[in-house]
Amino acid sequence: MNNQLRPVDLVNQPAPFQDRYKILHKLYDQLCKCYNRTGRSKRLELLAVKLEAQVAKSSKTPQSYRFTMGILFRDLLKYKGDLKKISIADKPLIGTSKITPSVITTKHAALEALGKLLMTEEQFKKNRFITRKKITQEDRTSSTTQLPDYVVCVRCGLKFQRKLIMTPATCRYHPMKKQYNKITKVYEYHCCGETSNSTSELRFGCKTYTHHVYKHDSYEELRQISSFVDTGSEEGQSNVLALDCEMGFTSLGYEMIRLTIVDFFTCETVFDRIVKPLGKVVDLNSEFSGVHKIDPNDCLTYGETITQVVGPDIINKNTILIGHGFENDLNVMRVTHDKVIDTSVLYPRGHMKRSLKDLSFELLSRKIQTGEHDSSQDAIATMDIIKKSLGISLEQKEWQ
Numbered sequence: 001m002n003n004q005l006r007p008v009d010l011v012n013q014p015a016p017f018q019d020r021y022k023i024l025h026k027l028y029d030q031l032c033k034c035y036n037r038t039g040r041s042k043r044l045e046l047l048a049v050k051l052e053a054q055v056a057k058s059s060k061t062p063q064s065y066r067f068t069m070g071i072l073f074r075d076l077l078k079y080k081g082d083l084k085k086i087s088i089a090d091k092p093l094i095g096t097s098k099i100t101p102s103v104i105t106t107k108h109a110a111l112e113a114l115g116k117l118l119m120t121e122e123q124f125k126k127n128r129f130i131t132r133k134k135i136t137q138e139d140r141t142s143s144t145t146q147l148p149d150y151v152v153c154v155r156c157g158l159k160f161q162r163k164l165i166m167t168p169a170t171c172r173y174h175p176m177k178k179q180y181n182k183i184t185k186v187y188e189y190h191c192c193g194e195t196s197n198s199t200s201e202l203r204f205g206c207k208t209y210t211h212h213v214y215k216h217d218s219y220e221e222l223r224q225i226s227s228f229v230d231t232g233s234e235e236g237q238s239n240v241l242a243l244d245c246e247m248g249f250t251s252l253g254y255e256m257i258r259l260t261i262v263d264f265f266t267c268e269t270v271f272d273r274i275v276k277p278l279g280k281v282v283d284l285n286s287e288f289s290g291v292h293k294i295d296p297n298d299c300l301t302y303g304e305t306i307t308q309v310v311g312p313d314i315i316n317k318n319t320i321l322i323g324h325g326f327e328n329d330l331n332v333m334r335v336t337h338d339k340v341i342d343t344s345v346l347y348p349r350g351h352m353k354r355s356l357k358d359l360s361f362e363l364l365s366r367k368i369q370t371g372e373h374d375s376s377q378d379a380i381a382t383m384d385i386i387k388k389s390l391g392i393s394l395e396q397k398e399w400q
């Protein structure tokens with residue numbers, strides 16, 4: 001065996017090194033067969049290393065690594081080593097570096113590739129999405145329960161009476177978690193550096209608000225505030241939209257206060273409005289939402305918003321919706337939808353979800369959310385992450 005032939009080192013190894021090593025050697029043998037080489041070939045060695053690395057980079061799990069490798073072996077046999085006909089994870093093997101010809105130039109091809117990224121029933125369940133199926137099940141089994149009298153503040157963790165939400169109260173907390181410092185042996189808050197053994201007043205929290213705030217998460221509670229709309233009965237053409245909501249705290253919990261929808265194919269903003277929530281505003285969460293006021297002369301009500309966006313022209317049953325941590329957006333919209341691509345599900349970090357900010361920086365080298373969030377910027381970043389992963393040019397605005 002040729003011991004010079006070894007896989008390239010990668011930061012994120014999709015499979016153990018020994019496995020990659022074995023597969024690389026198999027791949028080299030396969031290439032030798034394809035090109036009828038009997039002796040050692042430096043060119044084919046290089047090619048094998050390059051192809052293996054390409055598969056490894058495009059795979060996130062050992063399963064996907066083996067799966068994509070399997071396809072590569074199959075295609076090498078099928079096309080007798082004609083690399084022009086072979087692609088790895090929808091990226092062509094050759095010609096990618098120079099002119100970056102996107103393999104996907106037609107809407108049809110894009111829709112087909114996007115179809116493979118749609119969330120499965122299993123993923124919906126695991127990520128706690130409220131789906132039509134879940135609603136049907138819950139509606140059948142549960143009887144209406146009252147909304148709870150007491151709720152827990154999502155900031156400071158205090159239990160408070162829900163009906164007193166509009167009454168001013170002191171809500172103090174640290175926006176970031178505390179972490180144990182092995183050297184000083186005390187807990188430190190990342191937001192302000194305050195420590196658990198401090199005697200300063202600041203240890204109770206470096207941020208102070210005048211109200212406690214809460215969120216409803218369960219279907220049972222959410223639907224009592226407003227019912228869910230299912231897009232399954234809305235006929236319409238296949239389209240692809242990236243969507244992002246900004247949310248704020250109101251007397252009714254956590255509500256949508258801005259909605260942005262961007263078209264995947266034209267990159268145009270289809271919808272971008274400030275939304276007046278159903279409840280009284282407690283805190284617009286401006287620091288994150290970027291929304292500072294709800295101008296009654298320049299906003300839509302929640303009801304008007306949903307009526308405008310759910311229908312044949314925007315979100316219909318054939319629409320593919322792209323978002324990040326998308327169960328939150330769908331929950332505040334009170335919408336159930338079948339065709340969803342969620343970048344937080346596609347690109348996890350171990351068992352954790354990665355923030356859109358991190359993903360955008362890692363995959364697009366683009367800094368977002370450096371200050372307040374902007375749903376338009378976020379929707380575009382989410383869309384571009386998907387385009388990049390499919391090898392679609394971010395500039396492409398015309399489609400066959």
Ligand SMILES: [Zn+2]
Pocket residue numbers: 173174175176189190191192193194205206207
């Ligand atoms: Zn703090």
Ligand SMILES: [Zn+2]
Pocket residue numbers: 153154155156157158170171172211212213
């Ligand atoms: Zn609080």
